Amino acid sequence: MDEKFELFPYFQPIVSVASGRIIGYEALARQYDKQGRVVSAGHLFASPKLDTKQRLELDRKLRRLALQKFSEIDNSTYLAINISAAWINNLRQLNALPTLKMLDELNIDRQRIILEITEAHADINKLREIVKRYRQQGLRVALDDFGSGSSQLERVLAIHPDIIKIDMQLFKKASKGGIASDIVHMLTRLGKRTGCQIICEGVESDNEFLFGLNCGAQFMQGYLFSPAAAEFKAPNLYEQHIGSLRNKYFRNTVSKVQKNIEAINAIKSFIYKLKDTLQADFNLNELAKWNFSESNIVRFYLCDNEGKQISPNFNFTENHWFTDPRKIGFNWSWRPYFFQLIALESTGDCGRIVTSERYHDFDTDLLCKTLSLRLDAQRILLTDIIVGD
Missing domain, CATH: 3.30.450.20 (PAS domain)
Structure with missing residues (x-):
C-alpha cells in the first residue's frame, strides 16, 4: 500500500469525573502530512480514493498497532477502539471477528477493551448479532456520536450499549444553552434509564466540563485535559484539575439551588x-x-x-x-x-x-x-x- 497511507495510533485519555483519574483511552488514527506534522487520518476511512478492501486493511493494521501498544502498559485503564458499522456489513461469517483474534494473540484482557460502533449505516439485525457475540467474549460496546443521526435511537434499542458517547458538535451547541441543551439532558437521562454510562466528547473548556457535570455525565474526553498523544499518561495526572472543577461546580450549584429554593418559597407563600x-x-x-x-x-x-x-x-x-x-x-x-x-x-x-x-x-x-x-x-x-x- 502507498506510503502516504501509512497510519499509526494516538491515544486520547478519558477521565472519570468522580475519581479524577484517567480510566481509559480512545485510539485514533494519525498520519504525517507533507510537512511532517502529525494530523488526523480519520478521513481516509471514507475516502473515495480507497476501495473497501484497502480501507479495511488500513483499519485492521491500525487496530493491531493500537492493541500492541496498549498491551505494553500495566494498569487498569481500558482502550476504546472504533469499529465502523460498515465493516460489520462486510463480514461474511459472524464468527469471524478479527479483533478477538488480535486480543488472544496479544494476551489482552477482553474486559479492558471497548468497541465503539461509529456512525456508518449497518444492517440492524447483523449489528445486534455481532454485538451479542462480542459481549459473550467479555467486551463492552459503546455507541459513538450519539445524537448525530436518526438511526441512533434504533441502535440503542437493538444493541443496548454499555456506553453512550454524546456527539461532539451537539454537546458544544448544548453547552451554550437553548434547545440543544434540553436534547443533551434528555439523552443523558435516557442513558441513565437504560443503564448506559455517559461520555461527553470534545470537552475543551471549564464551562463545557461544568455543563457535562450538570448533564450527569460520568466521563469526559477532550482538549481540556489532553489531545490524542503517542504515549499513555499517568492515571492520576488530572486528579487535581478535576477536583478543582468539581469543587467549583459544587459551590456554584449550591448557591444557585439556594437562590432557587428562596425564590420557590417566596412563590409558595404568594x-x-x-x-x-x-x-x-x-x-x-x-x-x-x-x-x-x-x-x-x-x-x-x-x-x-x-x-x-x-x-x-x-x-x-x-x-x-x-x-x-x-x-x-x-x-x-x-x-x-x-x-x-x-x-x-x-x-x-x-x-x-x-x-x-x-x-x-x-x-x-x-x-x-x-x-x-x-x-x-x-x-x-x-x-x-x-x-x-
Whole structure:
C-alpha cells in the first residue's frame, strides 16, 4: 500500500469525573502530512480514493498497532477502539471477528477493551448479532456520536450499549444553552434509564466540563485535559484539575439551588395567600395590587377533583389580568402534578404544593412550572410560574 497511507495510533485519555483519574483511552488514527506534522487520518476511512478492501486493511493494521501498544502498559485503564458499522456489513461469517483474534494473540484482557460502533449505516439485525457475540467474549460496546443521526435511537434499542458517547458538535451547541441543551439532558437521562454510562466528547473548556457535570455525565474526553498523544499518561495526572472543577461546580450549584429554593418559597407563600383569597369571591383588579410582576406567576385556574378545568385561565401580563375561557372543560388528570397531589392526599399528606418539571409554555414560549395545591374539598388550584434556565 502507498506510503502516504501509512497510519499509526494516538491515544486520547478519558477521565472519570468522580475519581479524577484517567480510566481509559480512545485510539485514533494519525498520519504525517507533507510537512511532517502529525494530523488526523480519520478521513481516509471514507475516502473515495480507497476501495473497501484497502480501507479495511488500513483499519485492521491500525487496530493491531493500537492493541500492541496498549498491551505494553500495566494498569487498569481500558482502550476504546472504533469499529465502523460498515465493516460489520462486510463480514461474511459472524464468527469471524478479527479483533478477538488480535486480543488472544496479544494476551489482552477482553474486559479492558471497548468497541465503539461509529456512525456508518449497518444492517440492524447483523449489528445486534455481532454485538451479542462480542459481549459473550467479555467486551463492552459503546455507541459513538450519539445524537448525530436518526438511526441512533434504533441502535440503542437493538444493541443496548454499555456506553453512550454524546456527539461532539451537539454537546458544544448544548453547552451554550437553548434547545440543544434540553436534547443533551434528555439523552443523558435516557442513558441513565437504560443503564448506559455517559461520555461527553470534545470537552475543551471549564464551562463545557461544568455543563457535562450538570448533564450527569460520568466521563469526559477532550482538549481540556489532553489531545490524542503517542504515549499513555499517568492515571492520576488530572486528579487535581478535576477536583478543582468539581469543587467549583459544587459551590456554584449550591448557591444557585439556594437562590432557587428562596425564590420557590417566596412563590409558595404568594400561592398560599392566593388560596386564602380564592376561598370567597375575588376581584382581579384587586389581585393586580399584589405586585404579581415579582411573583413570576403568569396564570392560575381551578380544577375539580377529577381533573376537569372548571374556571377560565386567569392570565397576568404587563401588570394586568385578563380571563381566557378556552380551556374550560379540559381535563388535566393525566398530568403528574395533578395525580401526584391526589396520591399524596390519599396517604394523609395534605396541604402540600406539588411542582411539575420545567416545560416551555405553548402560549407564552416561556420556561415554566405548574404548581398544584388543594383549594377546598371540591377544587384544586393550578398556578403556572416562570422559572430560570
